[in-house]
Amino acid sequence: MRILLVEDDELLADGIKTSLSLKSNAVDWVESGEAALHAVQVSMFDIIILDLGLPGIDGLTVLRKLRSDGNQTPVLILSARDQIQDRVKGLDSGADDYLLKPFDVSELQARLRALTRRSSGHRHPDININDIRILPSSYQVFKGDDEIKLSRREYAILHELASHRGRVLSREQLEDLIYGWSDEVSSNTMEVHIHNLRKKLGSQLIKTVRGLGYTIEFSA
CATH class of the missing domain: 3.40.50.2300 (Response regulator)
Structure with a gap:
């Protein structure tokens, strides 16, 4: 955050x-x-x-x-x-x-x-997205029973998308939420992180809304 x-x-x-x-x-x-x-x-x-x-x-x-x-x-x-x-x-x-x-x-x-x-709007301390479980208290992410190792930035992006349930966040909004004033961000950094998250957690987890940004669709 x-x-x-x-x-x-x-x-x-x-x-x-x-x-x-x-x-x-x-x-x-x-x-x-x-x-x-x-x-x-x-x-x-x-x-x-x-x-x-x-x-x-x-x-x-x-x-x-x-x-x-x-x-x-x-x-x-x-x-x-x-x-x-x-x-x-x-x-x-x-x-x-x-x-x-x-x-x-x-x-x-x-x-x-x-x-x-x-x-x-989350009352439970953990965030569940289909078969993905995010544990903010320990900064861990599980897919089923397997812990998935994410980089600090990957975790931050996943947590922001999961926390803004039902919203589409643009690349600029995501960058604004996970990078501070002193951080340098290259033009394709966000796309690289999203690609890595899809590779680790499943290609269907993070949806691209063309021309708008990214969102996560919850089924549970």
């Missing part, structure tokens, strides 16, 4: 970005509320991780602005503000979850997975 991290603590942000990037995520980091509001105008994100104590425009103002503009991207607040009224204010302002600092990265990852399931 593609994540926007809004955090002004450079050391903390670097640690979060590193740990999440190792788990097939594309993480873009900004340090201010102004930069966050600009980022959501130019890029698509699956989730926003938002600190409250930002310089300039604070996190709550950013959150309220996002919601008033109709942006429904799930937002997880990270904050050292541990009073009940702070958590209530954050959730009532439109946040989907609230995690107190300090925190364990494994809990952050689990909360992000839960938000992804909720936003995509």
